[in-house]
Amino acid sequence: MTQLDELGKKAKRAAQELALRDTHSKNEALFNWSKALLDAKKELIDANQVDISKAKENGIAEPMIDRLLLTEERIESIAAGVREVAELADPIGAVDGMWVNEAGLTIGKKRVPLGVIGIIYESRPNVTVDAAALTFKSGNAVILRGGKEAFHSNLALVKVLQQALSETGFPADAVQFLEDTSHETARKFMQLNGYLDVLIPRGSGRLIQTVLENATVPVIETGVGNxxxxxxxxxxxxxxxxxxxxxxxxxxxxxxxxxxxxxxxxxxxxxxxxxxxxxxxxxxxxxxxxxxxxxxxxxxxxxxxxxxxxxxxxxxxxxxxxxxxxxxxxxxxxxxxxxxxxxxxxxxxxxxxxxxxxxxxxxxxxxxxxTDGSEFGFGAEIGISTQKLHARGPMGLHELTTTKYIIFGEGQIR
The missing domain is CATH 3.40.309.10 (Aldehyde Dehydrogenase; Chain A, domain 2)
Structure with a gap:
């Protein structure tokens, strides 16, 4: 069994459990995440400095280094974003509408999680926490694949979140991180059929185009902003x-x-x-x-x-x-x-x-x-969709759900 298959199996199990957890317990876990991030500021900044040093050695442009940088103020902002997500209404279980058909069946559309979401992204370590918070609150498990530029920062952030999950009785596998940053493994990740329900790329136009060309799982296109x-x-x-x-x-x-x-x-x-x-x-x-x-x-x-x-x-x-x-x-x-x-x-x-x-x-x-999930009142955002199917614009909790029809009968047959 490959590392990706193992991540996928763990994520599937975690997603099944998350889908059944109530809003209160999810919110308690998110508040614990926020506290854990603040408590770990020094370790997170130390890990980030390793990435910053390597970026400077590799001649990465200053605006891109700015995207990569973690400071005390930015960690506090990230933690505040997690608390904002906890305070948002939970879409899971909401019924969009109910009606009765000619046969007397009562039919409704109920909000449910997508399942396992893959996120593939570059540079910005805040995306790690934003994506994890939104997928978790909406009842989804997530597998994160960040860029090599932010490897140490992302790994440190995920470890903090996984520890906080365990402390609140949730499976740590609800948030997983793909540590292999090779292009070959990334391509296989884009083709993790049977495990990923949707893949969301977030980054440069080249990254998004690569995902669109190689993915065999459903993709939500995000990000490029001319x-x-x-x-x-x-x-x-x-x-x-x-x-x-x-x-x-x-x-x-x-x-x-x-x-x-x-x-x-x-x-x-x-x-x-x-x-x-x-x-x-x-x-x-x-x-x-x-x-x-x-x-x-x-x-x-x-x-x-x-x-x-x-x-x-x-x-x-x-x-x-x-x-x-x-x-x-x-x-x-x-x-x-x-x-x-x-x-x-x-x-x-x-x-x-x-x-x-x-x-x-x-x-x-x-x-x-x-144009930002926080500015639009969604808390953090998973990305900004530039396509038209399923989601468009800043993607918050609602966009990380789908629907199932729920039908109530009294013995009707057709």
């Missing part, structure tokens, strides 16, 4: 600049950061110099097409590839458009269906943008950085 801010002809210039600066610079290494700025030609002469001034302290590289370049002092000539790219860095593609139609067409062509925003005081322009842009989250006069 997000746009469109400053409309009726935009308030100060508001638009504030939104852009936040969306681009507050944390450029995450999937809800803005990668492209579209500007209506009517405001380009006033707006683009203001954007350049506001972004200068952050050393953002502007990659501008010809119409935008005439209003900028420092820029690199943009290529078509720049408008297709999720930079995850202090780089911004810039384009001037002639109309709202052109902005919508550009976004629907180059966007990744993640998060898009229009800044405009024109009500009808905003509504058209929301109706016609194809994305999981579409904003009027707000930063794309709000």
């Amino acid at each position: 997000c746009h801010i469109y400053a409309d002809a009726a935009a308030d210039i100060d508001m638009a600049a504030n939104i852009l600066v936040n969306a681009k610079t507050s944390r450029p290494s995450v999937c809800n950061a803005a990668e492209t700025l579209l500007v209506h030609k009517a405001i380009a002469a006033d707006f683009l110099p203001e954007v350049e001034k506001r972004l200068a302290p952050f050393s953002v590289e502007l990659r501008a097409e010809e119409k935008a370049a005439q209003f900028l002092k420092n820029y690199t000539e943009a290529t078509e590839a720049d408008f297709e790219t999720e930079f995850l860095d202090f780089i911004l593609a810039v384009k001037v458009v002639d109309s709202l139609d052109e902005a919508i067409e550009h976004i629907n062509r180059y966007g990744t269906k993640h998060s898009e925003a229009i800044v405009s005081s024109d009500y009808f322009a905003g509504k058209r943008f929301q109706n016609e842009v194809d994305a999981a989250a579409v904003y009027i006069n707000a930063s794309t950085r709000f």
Whole structure:
């Protein structure tokens, strides 16, 4: 029996037990997780420093190292996220609706766990805890496969969670970690039929594409964020600049950061110099097409590839458009269906943008950085789905469940 088969069998057994546990006991376990994480801050930071040192030795870019870093403040935030999940309503057992058919059968749809969920992800160790908390609260077992960059951090976090599970009478196998980080084992993990009910990749476009090409288990596609801010002809210039600066610079290494700025030609002469001034302290590289370049002092000539790219860095593609139609067409062509925003005081322009842009989250006069499970009130998130089947947008507890029909009869036969 392979290591993966063993993990799968243990996860199946744990999932069967979790599906029957009540909300109160799950919440007690989650509060214990939160306390255990705070108690283990020193060990977790020490393990994380091993990963940080290796990342620096390997020349990994600073924004990616930021994704990897654990500090006392970040561990406290992770622990707080676990408590938030404990305080959320438990979807398991909820009945979505009941009706009576012509035969007199009472039929309902009841929320149940998916079963065993596989998560394959890169760099960010907070994903380890977020994923574990959400899958556990929704009655699912999870097998985690993190990237080698965060190996020591992830392993330390999982050990803390497993110990806390045992202390509260739950199977430690409800949260498991695949320690082999080789590509071959990752490929086999994507094909763990009979054990995994669904696989959720979270990370770079290359990781997600690799999973889609190799997986033989069901996959929920998440994550790639080529997000746009469109400053409309009726935009308030100060508001638009504030939104852009936040969306681009507050944390450029995450999937809800803005990668492209579209500007209506009517405001380009006033707006683009203001954007350049506001972004200068952050050393953002502007990659501008010809119409935008005439209003900028420092820029690199943009290529078509720049408008297709999720930079995850202090780089911004810039384009001037002639109309709202052109902005919508550009976004629907180059966007990744993640998060898009229009800044405009024109009500009808905003509504058209929301109706016609194809994305999981579409904003009027707000930063794309709000596309996040916590910000949406879901506690932590398992990822941001950019597909349309089963789940779309930030995925919380509800998206980690499915339904079964429950039917009550009085001897009816057909």
